[in-house]
Amino acid sequence: MTLGVADLARARRFYADGFGWKPVFEMPDIIFFQMNGLVLGLWLKASLEGDMQATAASGTGAFALAHNVARQEDVQPTLDRLAQFGGRITRPGDAPPHGGFRGYITDPDGHPWEIAWNPAWPISPEGYVKFAAP
Amino acid sequence: MTLGVADLARARRFYADGFGWKPVFEMPDIIFFQMNGLVLGLWLKASLEGDMQATAASGTGAFALAHNVARQEDVQPTLDRLAQFGGRITRPGDAPPHGGFRGYITDPDGHPWEIAWNPAWPISPEGYVKFAAP
Numbered sequence: 043m044t045l046g047v048a049d050l051a052r053a054r055r056f057y058a059d060g061f062g063w064k065p066v067f068e069m070p071d072i073i074f075f076q077m078n079g080l081v082l083g084l085w086l087k088a089s090l091e092g093d094m095q096a097t098a099a100s101g102t103g104a105f106a107l108a109h110n111v112a113r114q115e116d117v118q119p120t121l122d123r124l125a126q127f128g129g130r131i132t133r134p135g136d137a138p139p140h141g142g143f144r145g146y147i148t149d150p151d152g153h154p155w156e157i158a159w160n161p162a163w164p165i166s167p168e169g170y171v172k173f174a175a176p
Numbered sequence: 177m178t179l180g181v182a183d184l185a186r187a188r189r190f191y192a193d194g195f196g197w198k199p200v201f202e203m204p205d206i207i208f209f210q211m212n213g214l215v216l217g218l219w220l221k222a223s224l225e226g227d228m229q230a231t232a233a234s235g236t237g238a239f240a241l242a243h244n245v246a247r248q249e250d251v252q253p254t255l256d257r258l259a260q261f262g263g264r265i266t267r268p269g270d271a272p273p274h275g276g277f278r279g280y281i282t283d284p285d286g287h288p289w290e291i292a293w294n295p296a297w298p299i300s301p302e303g304y305v306k307f308a309a310p
Contacts, residue, residue, distance in 0.1 A: 043177070043241075047284070047285045055261050056258065056261045056263055056284050060257060060261030060262070077213070078304045079211070079213030080213065105239065107177075123194060124190065124194040124195070127193050128189055149179070150181070150186045151179065151183075151187060153179050168212060169212045170213065
């Protein structure tokens, strides 16, 4: 789950100091928190929009959910399947500069989902995704 | 995590048939899926807005994240603490008709968080939230 933010230091204060969560990874444009079974990312909104190749709605609209799959070759078929059930592919699967493989699809109400193969982040047999440094 | 949707049957087709996830609870205005450590809800956008007492942005803005706390008396202090770190309380803690106790706060970028005490949903020692029928 990734939230687009305008000011990373300001967002860090809310999540790290307010909630008291400890970041597992920090870069000038992104911060990750290991949550229970998933990873929460705070990413500069412009970077998230660049990755989604879509403009996020203002305010609360700057977010993307992600569904991680086990193999690179699962990404495009998952996007294609979801498109048959009312989704709209906004970015077909391709390789981002930070590694892995991903595409984006919006659900029928416009909520964006990234379908991602991230070989750096292990998925447990139960499906829990864990952050690991690249 | 709750996504506001305009048409529940249409959203169900995308999530239950597209992703292949099996709902654990269905009512005319809401569907829950048990995820890994958290619960995903699809809720009619008007109902979500009524609960948040805020108008969701159009399109991708209709969502709310939730942080479940262990005790009813933790809700308001958590809201107050987050307000000291850049959050804005949009609904002080009170009791919703479906039980429990909750308030809403937006992070500095406007992303809405529900701070919830839900006695029906157990939280494991590790913090994993599990759906249970009311």
